[in-house]
Amino acid sequence: MKRFLPRSLQGQMLLAVALALLVAQGIGAGLAMRAQAEREHNSIAHALAFRLIGSRMLRGPDGDELHPPRGRHPRIAQLATSPRSPMTAGDAERPWFEARLTEILNDQGVEVAEINVFERDFDETMMADFMQGRRGRMRDRGPPDSILFAAVRVNGAQDWLIARALHEKREPYFMRSLLLQTLLIYAVLMGTIALILRRITKPLAQLTRRVEAFSGNPTLGVDGRVEPQGPVDTRSLIAAHNAMESRIVALLDEKDVMLGAIGHDLKTPLAALRVRIESVEDDDERAKMAGTIEDITSTLDDILSLARVGRPSDPIEPTELAALTASVVEEFEDMGQPVELGDTHRVVLSVRATWLRRAIRNLTSNAIRYAGGASVTVTKEKAEAVIRVTDEGPGIPVHEIARMMEPFERGDPSRNRGTGGAGIGLALARAIAEQHGGRLVLTNRPQGGLSAEIRLPL
Numbered sequence: 001m002k003r004f005l006p007r008s009l010q011g012q013m014l015l016a017v018a019l020a021l022l023v024a025q026g027i028g029a030g031l032a033m034r035a036q037a038e039r040e041h042n043s044i045a046h047a048l049a050f051r052l053i054g055s056r057m058l059r060g061p062d063g064d065e066l067h068p069p070r071g072r073h074p075r076i077a078q079l080a081t082s083p084r085s086p087m088t089a090g091d092a093e094r095p096w097f098e099a100r101l102t103e104i105l106n107d108q109g110v111e112v113a114e115i116n117v118f119e120r121d122f123d124e125t126m127m128a129d130f131m132q133g134r135r136g137r138m139r140d141r142g143p144p145d146s147i148l149f150a151a152v153r154v155n156g157a158q159d160w161l162i163a164r165a166l167h168e169k170r171e172p173y174f175m176r177s178l179l180l181q182t183l184l185i186y187a188v189l190m191g192t193i194a195l196i197l198r199r200i201t202k203p204l205a206q207l208t209r210r211v212e213a214f215s216g217n218p219t220l221g222v223d224g225r226v227e228p229q230g231p232v233d234t235r236s237l238i239a240a241h242n243a244m245e246s247r248i249v250a251l252l253d254e255k256d257v258m259l260g261a262i263g264h265d266l267k268t269p270l271a272a273l274r275v276r277i278e279s280v281e282d283d284d285e286r287a288k289m290a291g292t293i294e295d296i297t298s299t300l301d302d303i304l305s306l307a308r309v310g311r312p313s314d315p316i317e318p319t320e321l322a323a324l325t326a327s328v329v330e331e332f333e334d335m336g337q338p339v340e341l342g343d344t345h346r347v348v349l350s351v352r353a354t355w356l357r358r359a360i361r362n363l364t365s366n367a368i369r370y371a372g373g374a375s376v377t378v379t380k381e382k383a384e385a386v387i388r389v390t391d392e393g394p395g396i397p398v399h400e401i402a403r404m405m406e407p408f409e410r411g412d413p414s415r416n417r418g419t420g421g422a423g424i425g426l427a428l429a430r431a432i433a434e435q436h437g438g439r440l441v442l443t444n445r446p447q448g449g450l451s452a453e454i455r456l457p458l
Contacts, residue, residue: 009204010197017193018186025182032178044165045097048117048150049104051079051163081159085151091118094148101150111155119146119167203230207238214245218252270297299424319356321347321385321456322378328360329376338373339364345378347385349456351436356454359432359440360387362425363452367391371449380458384438387454395444405430405440429454 006012087093097117105112146167151160206226213224225242228235274293280286322344332339360376367374371393379386396404405426429452430440438456445451 008201010194010201013197014190014194018190021186021189025185029178029182041096042100044148044167045100045104047165048097048148048163049101049108051165052101052105052150052152052161053108053110080162082151082162083159085114085116085153085160086149086162087116087118087151091120091149093118097148097150101152105152112152113155113157114153114160116149116151118149118151120149121146199230200234203228203234203238207241211241218248266300267297270300316350316352318348319351319353321349321351321356321387324353324357325360325376325378325387328357328364331361332364332368332374337368339368340373340375342375342377343379345380347378347380347458349385349436349458351456355432355435359429359454360389362429363389363454366425367393367450367452370394383458384455385458387456389452390445390449392449395448395450396442398444401442405442426452 006015094117098115101117102112102115148165148167150163150165152163153160203226210224210226225245226238228238228242230238270293274290277286277289277293280289325344326341329339329341364374364376367389368391371391373391375390377386377388377390379388426440426442433440433454433456436456438454441453441455443451443453
């Protein structure tokens, strides 16, 4: 059910208003139809009462009771008398009309002893009387549904006075006008609300696109920034976002300046120290000192790279991933490392080649360090390009996989590069994958070892 509901703010608001309007119009239509029915019933009751009250004026000069002309059925508008009530078992009694007609007659000074109001289906015996003087009406509306009989015996009288009234089909004009009114209200109201919602949602949609673009590349600056527009609340939101964006850019600039200063201030003395140790005569001691300096420099490079990954300076360029991966594998092979290039497929993506090469290199280095070797492949799976680095090592406990991708987290608590380094390689690889809109996936292989995958959307 949820998948059929609109997901946008404008769609949900229009649906809510449409449903509310439908309920309101339904209640209004019900009340209007009830009021119309009451008006019709009251009109019939008053017509019957008028005929019954006027019966005294229609009596002969000697006060004889009224009888229909010999051999003819009384006309609808005429009164008739009968020594007993004409209601039969097949007639439908109408208590509401009885109560209402009694009330009207009593208000006019006519004391009712007995009353029967019932409805009888229109039959052929009534057709001739109905047709008399009503041919045009018959053409327009057709015969009525039924005839309403009112049989009344007043106090002191023996016979019953019988009045009749047509109970015609309800004319469709009311429903047609109500339907047209509903459609008109829908058109005007929904159109107006749609325009208002568009004025609200259009700048929100622009702001959403800007936030998505800025989150992927904070170096956008003022280009493409959304200008405050729409209602005052929306304008305030956009202005607040622009101010926050400017503050974030300023902080990132300060961070870059600070990182540049840290890198310069640390690498300069390290380089000087690297020159000085050349004067150390003991070869073993000199090698140890040089290795320590190299570890410090590599760790510093990793930390600075992780800090700068959100604001890369190199451009995005179309790159053939298989060739890029093959170049990384060749680097390790040239150093005599046990790395092999597996099956590869040609996949061209727009990426930052320098950063992606760094991520592949980190994953391969980890596989060599912990498992003694690595196999690298490039495949295409559904809508993703997959750069997969596999090994045959001990793998990672399932509950530790997520933690291993965090900065400075590793299985060995030491920071010695001989036993695993500073724990930045996986975090940097994940950050680079996410920078390209992808993800880093670590899984333990069923046959043993770890599979590290950089999955990039095609």
